[in-house]
Amino acid sequence: MESVEAGIAGVDEVGRGPLAGPVVAAAVILDPADDWTDLRDSKRLSARRREGLDARIRASAVAWEIAVASAGEIDALNIRGASLLAMQRAVEALTPTPVAVRVDGRDCPSVAPPVTALVGGDDRVPAIAAASIIAKVHRDRLALDLHARYPDYGFDRHRGYPTALHRERLARHGPCAEHRRSFRPVRAALARYLPPASGR
Known part of the structure; x- marks a missing residue:
């Protein structure tokens, strides 16, 4: 140094x-x-x-x-x-x-x-x-x-990095407001994820 x-x-x-x-x-x-x-x-x-x-x-x-x-x-x-x-x-x-x-x-x-x-x-x-x-x-x-703010994603464990856990939660829940939509895994999750229909 x-x-x-x-x-x-x-x-x-x-x-x-x-x-x-x-x-x-x-x-x-x-x-x-x-x-x-x-x-x-x-x-x-x-x-x-x-x-x-x-x-x-x-x-x-x-x-x-x-x-x-x-x-x-x-x-x-x-x-x-x-x-x-x-x-x-x-x-x-x-x-x-x-x-x-x-x-x-x-x-x-x-x-x-x-x-x-x-x-x-x-x-x-x-x-x-x-x-x-x-x-x-x-x-x-x-x-x-x-x-x-978003406990479903496990940010306390992976700090937002693309670990297996984060990718699994992203696929399950779709992106939250703080996900970087220009990043390929987030774009892919957004394209796949459809929220469940309410009231049916």
């Missing part, structure tokens, strides 16, 4: 693969005076460890912001465009404005500060790792909210 650079925002997104819910992006500016050597890509951490680091980042970072692009925006823009929109929203909400932005992956959002995309950046740049952590924790909480 590289050293923390003053004024540099790390940006990452979570939730490109799920069939339902928003894509979530986070932007984080870390304080170089703090010790961030324990940061890692969120996928390499247990849920408990992510929760602890999430609280620390929110309490100690110079600035952080989380933004989303909804399922409807994903359908309108495609998942790449919606991910870039969520990243743009997160960066533009930061105060202070970062001097530069480092983004995990290959795509750069359209923002005023200079942006560099880094494949594997969440394993190299502490601020990107921090962004991946708070984005992941936030999206997992949104999945629990989805479960409370």
Whole structure:
């Protein structure tokens, strides 16, 4: 992991693969005076460890912001465009404005500060790792909210990803309002599903 650079925002997104819910992006500016050597890509951490680091980042970072692009925006823009929109929203909400932005992956959002995309950046740049952590924790909480609203789908177990359980529930119940209709399994379920006739 590289050293923390003053004024540099790390940006990452979570939730490109799920069939339902928003894509979530986070932007984080870390304080170089703090010790961030324990940061890692969120996928390499247990849920408990992510929760602890999430609280620390929110309490100690110079600035952080989380933004989303909804399922409807994903359908309108495609998942790449919606991910870039969520990243743009997160960066533009930061105060202070970062001097530069480092983004995990290959795509750069359209923002005023200079942006560099880094494949594997969440394993190299502490601020990107921090962004991946708070984005992941936030999206997992949104999945629990989805479960409370739509308990038939098991969002508390699969977080919206296309697991066998999710596909089975999707086939049984049809898409809910938060399913991404531009995604092939959801389109297929929508075409197959006919709600039972009422009163007959």
